[in-house]
Amino acid sequence: MQEFEPKIVAFVCNWCTYAGADLTGTSRIKYSANVKIIRFPCTGRIDFMILMKAFENGADGIIVSGCHPNDCHYSTGNFHARRRWIVFRNLLNFTGIDTERIQFSWVSAAEGFKWADVVNNTVKKIKEIGPYENYNKIAVSTLFNEEGATNE
Amino acid sequence: MSRIGVFVCHCGENISATVNCEKVAKITGELKGVEFATDYKYMCSDPGQTLLKEAIKEHKLDGVVVAACSPRMHEPTFRKACAEAGLNPFLCEMSNIREHCSWVHPKDDLTTEKAQDLVRVMVEKVKKNKALNSIKVPVTKTALVVGGGIAGIQAALDIANCGHKVIMVERQPSIGGHMSQLSETFPTLDCSQCILTPRMVEVAQHPNITLHTYSEVESVDGFIGNFKVKIRKKSKSLDEHLCTGCGLCTTKCPQKKIPNEFERGLGFRPAIYVPFPQAVPNKPVIDREHCTYYIKGKCKVCEIVCPTKAIRFDQEDEVIDVAVGAIVMATGFDVLKTDYFPEYGYGKYADVIDGLAFERLASASGPTQGEIRRPSDGQIPKKIVFVACAGSRDPAKGIEYCSKICCMYTAKHAMLYKHKVHDGIPYVFYMDIRAGGKNYEEFVRRTIVEDETQYIRGRVSTIYEKNGKLIVKGADTLMGGIPIEIEADMVVLATFFAEAHPKLKPVETNTAGIFLAGACQAPKDIPESVAAASGAAVKVAALFSNDELTRDPLVAVVNRSAPPVYSQCVGCFLCQSVCPYQAIEREEIKNRNGEVIKTLARVNEGLCQGCGTCVALCRTKAIDIHGYSNQQVYTEIMALLND
Ligand SMILES: Cc1cc2nc3c(=O)[nH]c(=O)nc-3n(C[C@H](O)[C@H](O)[C@H](O)COP(=O)(O)OP(=O)(O)OC[C@H]3O[C@@H](n4cnc5c(N)ncnc54)[C@H](O)[C@@H]3O)c2cc1C
Numbered sequence: 001m002q003e004f005e006p007k008i009v010a011f012v013c014n015w016c017t018y019a020g021a022d023l024t025g026t027s028r029i030k031y032s033a034n035v036k037i038i039r040f041p042c043t044g045r046i047d048f049m050i051l052m053k054a055f056e057n058g059a060d061g062i063i064v065s066g067c068h069p070n071d072c073h074y075s076t077g078n079f080h081a082r083r084r085w086i087v088f089r090n091l092l093n094f095t096g097i098d099t100e101r102i103q104f105s106w107v108s109a110a111e112g113f114k115w116a117d118v119v120n121n122t123v124k125k126i127k128e129i130g131p132y133e134n135y136n137k138i139a140v141s142t143l144f145n146e147e148g149a150t151n152e
Numbered sequence: 153m154s155r156i157g158v159f160v161c162h163c164g165e166n167i168s169a170t171v172n173c174e175k176v177a178k179i180t181g182e183l184k185g186v187e188f189a190t191d192y193k194y195m196c197s198d199p200g201q202t203l204l205k206e207a208i209k210e211h212k213l214d215g216v217v218v219a220a221c222s223p224r225m226h227e228p229t230f231r232k233a234c235a236e237a238g239l240n241p242f243l244c245e246m247s248n249i250r251e252h253c254s255w256v257h258p259k260d261d262l263t264t265e266k267a268q269d270l271v272r273v274m275v276e277k278v279k280k281n282k283a284l285n286s287i288k289v290p291v292t293k294t295a296l297v298v299g300g301g302i303a304g305i306q307a308a309l310d311i312a313n314c315g316h317k318v319i320m321v322e323r324q325p326s327i328g329g330h331m332s333q334l335s336e337t338f339p340t341l342d343c344s345q346c347i348l349t350p351r352m353v354e355v356a357q358h359p360n361i362t363l364h365t366y367s368e369v370e371s372v373d374g375f376i377g378n379f380k381v382k383i384r385k386k387s388k389s390l391d392e393h394l395c396t397g398c399g400l401c402t403t404k405c406p407q408k409k410i411p412n413e414f415e416r417g418l419g420f421r422p423a424i425y426v427p428f429p430q431a432v433p434n435k436p437v438i439d440r441e442h443c444t445y446y447i448k449g450k451c452k453v454c455e456i457v458c459p460t461k462a463i464r465f466d467q468e469d470e471v472i473d474v475a476v477g478a479i480v481m482a483t484g485f486d487v488l489k490t491d492y493f494p495e496y497g498y499g500k501y502a503d504v505i506d507g508l509a510f511e512r513l514a515s516a517s518g519p520t521q522g523e524i525r526r527p528s529d530g531q532i533p534k535k536i537v538f539v540a541c542a543g544s545r546d547p548a549k550g551i552e553y554c555s556k557i558c559c560m561y562t563a564k565h566a567m568l569y570k571h572k573v574h575d576g577i578p579y580v581f582y583m584d585i586r587a588g589g590k591n592y593e594e595f596v597r598r599t600i601v602e603d604e605t606q607y608i609r610g611r612v613s614t615i616y617e618k619n620g621k622l623i624v625k626g627a628d629t630l631m632g633g634i635p636i637e638i639e640a641d642m643v644v645l646a647t648f649f650a651e652a653h654p655k656l657k658p659v660e661t662n663t664a665g666i667f668l669a670g671a672c673q674a675p676k677d678i679p680e681s682v683a684a685a686s687g688a689a690v691k692v693a694a695l696f697s698n699d700e701l702t703r704d705p706l707v708a709v710v711n712r713s714a715p716p717v718y719s720q721c722v723g724c725f726l727c728q729s730v731c732p733y734q735a736i737e738r739e740e741i742k743n744r745n746g747e748v749i750k751t752l753a754r755v756n757e758g759l760c761q762g763c764g765t766c767v768a769l770c771r772t773k774a775i776d777i778h779g780y781s782n783q784q785v786y787t788e789i790m791a792l793l794n795d
Contacts, residue, residue, distance in 0.1 A: 007793060014224075022222045025251030033257045033266045037248070038273070038788050039223075041706070041780055044730075045764030053786050057793040074763035075732045084768070116256070 006060035006126040008035045010119070011050065013042045013077070016067035016108045023112035031116040032123040035063065042066065044077025048088050051102065058135050061101045061126035063118060068106040078106070098129055154185035154279050157213040158271060159204055160249075161195035161220035167250050170259040171267045176219065176249070180271045185279055187211050195220050196229055204230065205237035213239065215278040219247040219271045240283035242705070242779070245274045269792060276791035280784045284705040289758045291377040292477035293696045294319060298369055301329020302678055303670020303685040304482035305351050310689030311480075312360035316696050319474055320355065321383055322365045326431035327352050329484050330671075333414065335514035335522070337678060338564040339595040345430060345517065352432040366437055370471060375733075375759045376665030377477045377701050387467040389424075389438035394462035397434040401454035401463070402426060410442045412519075416509035418527055419519035424454045429517060438463075478692045482669040482685065488543050488647040496542065496615045496645060502528040503622060504615060504643045507561055514568045524572050526642045533576065533641030536569055537624045538562045539612050540582040542645040556675040558646035559586050563599040565644060570603040579606045579638055581626055589677070608636060615643055667691050706779035707760035708735075708767060710753050716741045720774035723751040727766035727775060735759035736766065 012018050018039050024031065040046055043066030054062050064081065072078040085104050092099050103122045107115045160177045162168035173191040181189030188211045194200050195218055207213060216239065218230045223246040231241035247270040257263040293316050297308045300322035308318045320327070331337075332352075334344035355361055370382040405422035412421040414428050421427075423443040424436045444451035445465060455463040487508055497504045503526045505513075516522040526533050540562045544555040559582070566578040585607075587593045599605045610633075612626040621639040628636050667688040670681035695701075712719050716739075728736040739754040753775070755766075764777045776782055 009789065009792060018222075019224060022224060022248075022251040025222075025255035028255055030258070031256050033253075033262045036266065036269055036273075036792055037252055038785070038792065040764065040785075041777070042763040042765065045768050045777065045780060047768035049782070050785055050789070053789045054793065057790050059789075059793055074761060074765070076730075077732070077763045077765050080730055080765050080769070 004127060004131055006034055006123060006131065007058060008061040008063065008119075008122060008126060009054045009059045010035050010037045010063040010065065011040055011043070011046050011054075012037055012063070012107075013066040013073070014039055015042070015073035016071065016106070017065040017115065019109035020107040020111045020115045023109065024115045025112075027112045029112055029116045031119045034123050035119045042072065042074050042077035043081035044072075044074065044079075046081060047084070048091065051088070055097060055101075055132065055135050058132070060132045061103070061122055061129075063103045063105065063122055065105045065107045065115075065118065068108055071108060096134065097132070100125060100129060101132060154215055155187040155211060155213050156185050156215040156217065156275055156278060157204075157207050157211060158186055158189040158275065159195055159200075159207075159216070159218045159220075160189070160191040160267075160271070161200070161218065162191065162193045163220060163250055163254075164194065167220070167254040167267075170254045170257060170263050171249060172264045175264055176267045176271060179268050180219075180275065183272060183275050185215075186275060187213060196226050201229070201233045204233050208234065208237040208239050214243065215275075215281065216244040217247060217271060217274040217278055218244065219249045219267065219274075221250040222246075222248045222252070242284040243278060243281050245278045245281065247271045247274045269795065272795070273788050273791045276787045277784050280781070280787050282778065284778055286702045287705050287707070287757050288700045288702055289375075289377050290700055291696060291698060292379075292475050293317065294474070294476045295692050295696075296321065296369075296379070296381055296474065296476040296479045297482060298479065299329070299482035299484055299670070299672065300324075300327030300352075300355070300363075300365070301482060301484040301670060301681070302331045302348065302351075303484065303672075303676075303681040304329070304480070305348075305355055306682045306685035307480045307482055307669045307689045307692075308355055308361055309351065309358065310686050311692050312358050314689075314693040314696070316360065316693065318358075318361045319383075319476065320361060320363050321367050321369055322363070323368050324427060325366045325388070325425075325437045326427045326433070327355060327363070327365060328428075328430075328432070330508070331678060332428060332430070333416075333508055333515075334511045335516070335518070336564070336568065338560045339589070339591040341564070341567075343516075349430045349432075352430070356432045363433070364472075365433060372479065373734075375756075377695070378758060379476045379479060379665065381474050381476055381479075383472050383474060385470045385472060387464075387469050388435075389440070389443075389464055389467050390435065391462045391464050391467075392433070392435055394460045395435045395458075396460055396462075397426075397436075398459065399426065399436070400457050400459065402436055404453050404457045406451065406453060407442055407444060410439065415512045415519050416506070418505075418509055418512055438465075477665065478695050479666045480669050480685075480688045480692060481666065481672055482688075483672040485671040485675070492543055492549060492647075493645065496539065496612065496643070497617070497622070498645055498647075501615075501617055501622060501643075502526075503533075503641065504645065506645050506647045507558070507565065510565050510644045514565070514572070522572070524569055531641065532573055534573070535577050535638065535640045535642075536579070537612075537622075537638055537640040537643045538565055538578065538580045538646065539624075539643065540580060540646045541611075542647045545583060554586060554675075555646075556586065557677045560589070560592060560595070560677065562644075562646045563587075563596045563605075566605040567595075567599045567603050570599075570605065577606065578603070579608060579624075579640070581608050581610060581612050581624075583609070583611065589679075610636065665695065703758075704762070705757075706762045706777070707757050708755045708762065708764065708775050708777045710755055711774045711776065712752065712754075716752060717750050719750075719752050720772045721752045722772055722774070723753065724771065725753060726769055726771065727753055730765050730769055731760075732763065732765070733759045733761055735761075 177191040249267040407423040412419040512518040610627040669685040669688040741750040
C-alpha cells in the first residue's frame with residue numbers, strides 16, 4: 001500500500017517565517033516536500049475563512065506561523081492572530097475537525113532550523129492523524145444542518 | 153482570457169540540480185491562460201531580463217510569473233523589468249522554487265511536482281492581480297527637532313545648512329542641554345562652553361531655524377512626510393520681543409534663595425531668571441512656583457524695574473500647530489534620582505554629590521568659580537572618593553547596562569581635582585575600566601600615573617558620616633577582596649544615565665520619518681552624540697530631497713461601491729481599534745440636505761502599512777487588501793490543493 005502523503009498548507013507572514021523558510025533553504029536544511037507556503041503580509045491578515053477554505057479544498061493539515069510575540073513587523077498583528085486562534089479552536093471542535101490539524105508557531109527570520117522542525121513535526125503528526133476526508137461536508141452540511149447548527 | 157508568461161529560472165544549477173526546469177515550464181505552459189512558458193539559466197541576468205521584456209512585448213502578456221528564488225530577493229528586479237516593458241509591475245509575481253523547493257528537497261519527481269504546484273498557484277493568483285499605481289505622498293520639507301542639547305543642535309544645524317527649515321523645541325528656558333553644565337570635556341579637556349556656545353548662537357541666528365524654548369511637544373499625528381505637531385509654549389510671563397535681556401529684573405527680584413537646578417542645587421537663583429549666563433535665548437522666564445507675585449498676589453518688582461515694560465503676568469500658555477515632514481528626537485538623558493542610593497547617603501549627606509554637580513564645582517563659571525569646595529562647609533576636600541558604576545551594571549538596581557561614559561568622566565573628575573588640589577588624594581572605586589575611544593585609554597592612564605589617582609577595583613558597600621568625615625567602605629577585589637575603609641571629605645557618585653523617553657502619541661521609533669539622535673537612544677558621549685545627530689540629519693535630508701514619497705500600493709481599501717450608501721461597510725469601526733497605524737478614518741456620507749446618512753471607514757493610504765489585520769477582522773468583508781485580497785488568497789489555496 002502506498003504511504004499516505006498529507007497535503008499541508010503553510011500560511012506564513014512575509015517578515016519572519018517566510019524569511020525563516022528562506023534561511024532554511026540558504027542553509028540547505030532538508031525537510032519534507034508535503035508543505036507548501038502561501039505568503040501573507042502578517043499573520044494578523046489570516047482569518048478563519050482562509051483556514052476553512054484550505055480544509056474545504058482538501059488540506060490535511062495547516063501551519064500558521066509568524067513573528068515571535070513583540071517582534072511583529074506591524075507591532076501587533078501576531079497578537080491578533082494568536083487571540084483569533086484561541087477563539088477559532090472552539091469553532092474547529094464544533095465543526096468536528098481535530099484541532100491538531102492546525103499547528104500554530106512562531107518562526108523568526110533567523111530560525112532556519114526551527115522551520116524545518118515545524119514542517120517535519122507537522123507532517124509526522126498529520127500522518128498519524130490520517131487524511132482529512134470530510135472536507136466536502138464542512139462548508140454546508142456541518143455548519144448549516146437541518147437541526148439548526150448543533151454539533152452533534 | 154489571460155495571457156500569462158511563465159519564466160522558470162535554473163539559477164545556474166541551484167534550481168536545476170533537483171528540479172526539472174524544462175518539465176516545469178512545459179507542464180505549466182499548458183495551464184489555462186498561460187500564453188508563453190520558458191526556462192532559462194539565469195533569469196535575473198541581463199539577457200534573462202531582456203528575454204522577459206521581449207516576451208512581454210511579443211506575446212502581449214498581461215501577467216508574468218517568474219519561478220526562481222525568493223521574492224524577498226528579486227521581486228523588485230522583475231517588477232522593474234516588467235515596468236520597463238510596459239507591463240504594470242504589480243501584474244508580476246514570483247514562485248519561490250529555490251529557497252522553498254530545490255534547496256530543501258532531494259532530486260526526485262516530488263520536488264519537480266512541488267515546483268509545478270508553486271508555479272500554478274502564482275499563475276492563478278496573477279490572474280486576479282490588479283494593475284496598481286504606486287502611492288505618492290507629498291513631503292513637507294520642514295523638520296522638527298525635539299531637544300536642544302548638543303545632539304539636537306548638531307542635527308538642526310546640519311538640516312538647516314542643507315537648505316531646509318527646522319523647528320526646534322526645547323523644554324528648558326535655554327538650549328544647550330547637559331553639555332552646557334560640563335566644565336571641561338574628556339579626552340582633550342577642552343572647555344565645554346567654549347565649544348558649545350558658538351553653536352547655540354548659530355542655532356538662534358540661523359535663518360532656517362525657528363526656536364521654541366520653554367516649550368514641549370504635546371502631540372504628534374500623521375505620518376512620514378506629513379506630521380502634524382502641537383507644541384505647547386509655556387508662558388514665560390514675558391514679551392520676548394520687548395525684552396532686551398538687560399537682566400535688571402533678575403538682580404532686583406526679592407526671591408534670591410531658590411535652589412539653582414543648573415548648578416545641581418549648589419547655588420541659588422531668583423524667581424525671574426536666566427538659567428546660566430551664556431543662555432540662548434538670553435532672556436528670563438518667571439518661575440511661577442516661586443514668584444512672590446504668583447504666591448502672594450503682590451510684588452511686581454520686575455515689572456516696575458523693567459525699562460522696556462516687557463513683563464506679562466497674565467500671559468498664558470500658547471499651543472501652536474506646525475506641519476513637518478520628519479522628526480528628530482534628541483531628548484538626551486537624565487541622571488538617576490537620589491532615592492536610588494540610600495546606602496551611599498546620596499541626598500542625606502551634603503558632601504555626597506553626583507557627577508554633574510562635580511562638573512559645576514569644577515566649572516570656572518560655577519558656584520565656586522571653579523574651586524573644588526565641599527558643599528557642607530566650603531572646605532577644600534583633601535581626600536575624595538569617586539564611585540564609578542553607581543547603579544549601572546547592577547541588576548539589583550534594575551539597570552543592567554553599562555552607562556558607558558562614566559569611566560571617562562570619572563577619570564576626568566579625578567584629573568581635574570588633582571589639577572586644582574595638588575596635595576589631595578583622589579580614589580576611584582571601579583568594576584572595569586571601559587575606555588574604548590580615540591585617546592581614551594591614554595587619558596585614563598594619565599589619571600592613574602601622572603595624577604596619582606588610587607584606582608581600587610571593587611564596589612562600595614556603604615557610606616556613612618562620622619566626625620565630619622565620610623566613611624567609605626568597600627573591598628579591593630584585586631587584593632583578594634580585602635576590606636577597604638577610606639575616611640573621605642567628599643564623595644562623587646558616577647550615577648548612571650537614563651535615556652529620556654520621548655512622549656510621542658502613535659508608534660514610536662518604528663515610525664517611518666522619526667529619527668533618534670544623541671543620548672536619548674543610548675548612553676553616548678559628545679563625539680558620539682554629534683555623529684549620531686549628523687547621521688539623523690542625513691536621513692532627513694535624503695527624505696527631503698524628493699517632493700513626493702513613493703510607496704508600494706499594497707494597502708487596505710474599504711469597498712466603496714457607488715453610491716457609497718451601498719458599501720458593505722456598516723461603520724462598526726472595529727478596524728479602527730486594531731489598526732496599529734491609526735490609518736482608519738471616518739467618512740461621512742451625506743444626502744442632498746447635508747444630513748449624514750451613513751458613516752464609512754476609509755483607509756488613509758499614506759498611513760496604512762498593509763498588514764491586513766483589519767481585513768481579517770472585518771465582519772462584513774468590506775475591507776480588502778491589494779496584493780493579498782480575499783479573492784487572491786482563496787484562489788491561491790484552491791490552486792494549491794487541486795491539481
Ligand atoms: C557628569 C557627566 C560628565 C560628562 N562629561 C563628558 C565629557 O567630558 N566628554 C563627553 O564627550 N561627554 C561627557 N558627558 C556626556 C555628555 O553630557 C552627553 O554626551 C551629551 O550631553 C549628550 O547630548 P544630547 O544632546 O544627546 O542630550 P542632552 O544634553 O541631555 O540634551 C537633551 C536636551 O533635550 C531637552 N529635552 C528633554 N526632553 C525634552 C522634551 N520632552 N521636550 C523638549 N526638550 C526636551 C533637554 O532639556 C536637553 O536640553 C558627560 C555626562 C555627564 C553626566
